[in-house]
Amino acid sequence: MIDPSVPLPKYLQLRALLLDTISRLPMDALIPSERELCRRFNVSRTTVRQAVDQLVVEERLRRVPGKGMVVARPPNRFQSFADDMHALGMSASCVDLGTQTIEADADLADLLGTAPGAPVHVLHRLRLADGQPMAVERSYIPAALAPDLFERRRPGGSLFKALEREFGIVTDTGDQTIEAGPATDNEAEPLDIPQGGTVFHLRRRTFSRGACAELTFSTYRADRYRIHLGLKP
């Protein structure tokens, strides 16, 4: 199970094994005790605690003194559109408006951190909440990270889930800029709002292990949408 000869430290090997176990378990499930893990993997308790500590920081496990360790809710993944709408009590749906694969120009390459001219997948979508238009989105994904994305992706499904399940890309950080202003005619039409109506312009990048995995420009109807953020120092 744990190979002392492998260059990866024992506690990280153990963490990976625990993560695999956790992912198959329901929330609040009790996992084996620290001392039991020591016996089972033949490592010291310090090593077990080092592995567990990290999972606790990552909010995958909770310690319960006197009881044991239980599986915690998955950490806040980046808000998918569907989750976002459900939190507001609305149903979410999505219409694909088109896909293509282009070569990155200088600006796009700069934002994605790829070489200029590198192939990039583009996904154009209309987001609906309770059946009414809420946003239009244009997503860019470096083709090197997900070569046959459009063949493997379930149309209308979550882009994040496809990246994670089909290509093993788990996003870990991101950045976002938010602007507001009047909609252009091109934007107003699919959103079903008057020309010049107020919209949010969002630009979001999400990163996986230091590389930009996804760049999305969204235009949200400001009359229907409100952004909620939790802040941590």
Next chain:
Amino acid sequence: MIDPSVPLPKYLQLRALLLDTISRLPMDALIPSERELCRRFNVSRTTVRQAVDQLVVEERLRRVPGKGMVVARPPNRFQSFADDMHALGMSASCVDLGTQTIEADADLADLLGTAPGAPVHVLHRLRLADGQPMAVERSYIPAALAPDLFERRRPGGSLFKALEREFGIVTDTGDQTIEAGPATDNEAEPLDIPQGGTVFHLRRRTFSRGACAELTFSTYRADRYRIHLGLKP
């Protein structure tokens, strides 16, 4: 220095001592080595590492293998308006438009987590960037937390700094909602924009040890302002 009889664990006592040291040191300063701290405070290396580990997670310290431990940049405090503007390359200033102390109505009490009728300080400010109006803000602070806030606060100075320095209130979490829409006449006038110009409406709450310390409604000119966010899962 470290008292084994006190109920607080040694590693937390040590963490507090280190935090005090760190706060007086410039960024990238080298602090004593782990083994030196063991000798100096007469604790085991495990205990030292436990204290340091926490400060590393909190981004107050960085470890440099082979070198030592250095003071890291202070963690992202909540963006003060001044910091926000400086990041955009603009100078920031502030004009106090008035202060008063009121009794919380039901809505305000709900948002602040105080009892209805509890006294609340209100601070009304105009924010300027490069000398031009950028935002108007209305801040509410439970008077119980900062009784003589208006006597002790430096006019035009940072509210957060005053709460921290004068009342020991350090904010640890927060939430924020962002809307966009046309400005009302009341808002447009001090911001020096046309009636109906696009503005951001921000509502931010910051918490200190579980209690709301501050509630601020801001109206930002959308033609000059852009929101930047770092995202973590």
Next chain:
DNA sequence: AAGTGGTCTAGACCACTTT
């Protein structure tokens, strides 16, 4: 009473940087 996580000790060897 037995088991759990929480804290703590006193060592050890490694890869790395500095001198």
Next chain:
DNA sequence: AAGTGGTCTAGACCACTTC
């Protein structure tokens, strides 16, 4: 060569929960 952080061991006692 000396010092540093990174990893690891094999114990220990405590407060707590469960039986």
